[in-house]
Amino acid sequence: MSTPTTTKTRPAAGGGIGARFGAMQGPPSKADDFGASAKRLVGRMRPERVGLAVVVALGVLAVGFTVAGPKVLGHATDIIFNGVIAKMRGIPGAGIDFGALGGVLAWVLGLYLTASLFAWAQGRLLNDLVQRVIYRLREDVEAKLHRLPLRYFDGQPRGELLSRVTNDIDNISTTLQQTMSQLLTSLLTVVGVVIMMFTISPVLALIALLVIPASMLLTRAIGKRSQKLFIAQWKHTGALNAHIEESFTGHQLVKAFGRQQESEEEFRRRNEELYQAASGAQFVSGLIMPSMMFLSNLSYVIIAVVGGIRITSGTMTLGEVTAFIQYSRQFTQPITQIASMANLLQSGVASAERVFELLDADEQKPDPADASLPAERRGRVEFEKVSFSYKQDKPLIENLSLVAEPGQTVAIVGPTGAGKTTLVNLIMRFYELDAGRITLDGVDITHLKREDLRSQTGMVLQDTWLFGGTIRDNIAYGKPGATDEEVVAAARATYVDRFVRTLPDGYDTVIDDEGTNVSAGEKQLLTIARAFLASPSLLILDEATSSVDTRTESLVQHAMAALRSSRTSFVIAHRLSTIRDADLILVMESGRIVEQGTHEQLLEREGAYHRLYSAQFAAPVE
Incomplete structure (x- = not known):
């Protein structure tokens, strides 16, 4: 099985479809607290400190051999220059010493080959190290998601949560992979090159160092401007x-109401805004590299002029000046790389900050260590003065008490928002109570492990939830290890078998990612078959037949009657015809039970239930 074809969550307050599901946005551009988040991210690499030490050592060796190359090449330049000058002066036997030149070039080749080998080893080790860190981070996030209460997901748009789990972690991986290697190499190169430049000429080294403050000021000015534009781009x-x-x-509604033109115009407007912001951001951020190249070339010209003067004065050799010019090039390049990594580093730390917010979210209360199911499982459920609210300032259920005896079918009816679904969610302990308690066979459900409690409960929801897999797999999900005979028996009992037999592949029919190859009613029948196979002691049916036709509903009612026998059932229904035979009907309004009794008793009282029933079945009165 793979991803579910449909998953429904309680929408966040406000907004339309985009607000409910959230946009899959790109990585954020700036962290709110860069220092703290960066420190914490580095702290997650503590288990890899030995590997990090090896990576640093390999970096030092690779950079050390690389920066030694130009100075050795300077000796080769001196050998060629001195040989040519001696020959021009007519010195007998003078010329280029090719033996010495070959030895120097062999040294240079060896230096660069060794540096490349160390750099390759560093990159390979760093890649493995970073991926292990990201692997553990993904594991921690996955485990955290299972420990979060349902209340947390109520306030998080699905797209926003998915973005943290996928895009942000991928962005952290990319940032660590690129910045750690380049930052380490660039810093080591700057240090190594500065040391070599001062050994050759302190005067020229001071001239070269003037590039640093100029680069920092320029990068900071451009960075501030580009950061604002990047924020606008992601917005x-x-x-x-x-x-x-x-x-x-x-899409169907847009077509049905003929709003294609308005939708296209809205797209063009938003696309134009994104184009303007993105082009501006890329243009401004792209100024960093040419600006740094300008400073580098300016430094190169000054060094070349001063170096030429020192050659003519005899204070430096041609080889030393050529080596110094190469070092000046190597010096500006890592500074440019560090400057260009600033935005990437900010974005990566900002993603880490978002992931850490998820990891720091309040978790649900842990299960008791000594929890165990009641010795006798009868299915008696009792609410004792229960109070609950999604928001503290808006109470929903207050001081509610009720008893569902073993084997009873308890129907819950009432207007939208009365608290019907909330009631059964509390039984499943998807939310924690504000006051009171709920007991199962005399045991407070908070004294049970959530897994044990929910394993005794079967749920069939109005929102169908199917996996991208075969029909057989979807039914068998209700009972791990179920045999094919048990799957088929459950399908027959819930009238699934009759439409499965008409499919070309039968029970091996694969439900696609969107579940479009089965109808809405057939999806709901599959979820009923799944619950039937699980054979739980508690059964919760939340509008379980809302998507089936009248004839199928009649058949399913018989199946549900067999399923409900000898077990306690809670049935939420808007179609009052489906709960006439319930043992107890609870009528809820604004989180309170305003009436309770059988179908006939409630009709005789001519109260809230009578009004609901009349609204559905009574003929309109002129």
């Missing part, structure tokens, strides 16, 4: 993504 990217997602999610 417009998110807005465009939200519009696209909303348009395609509601």
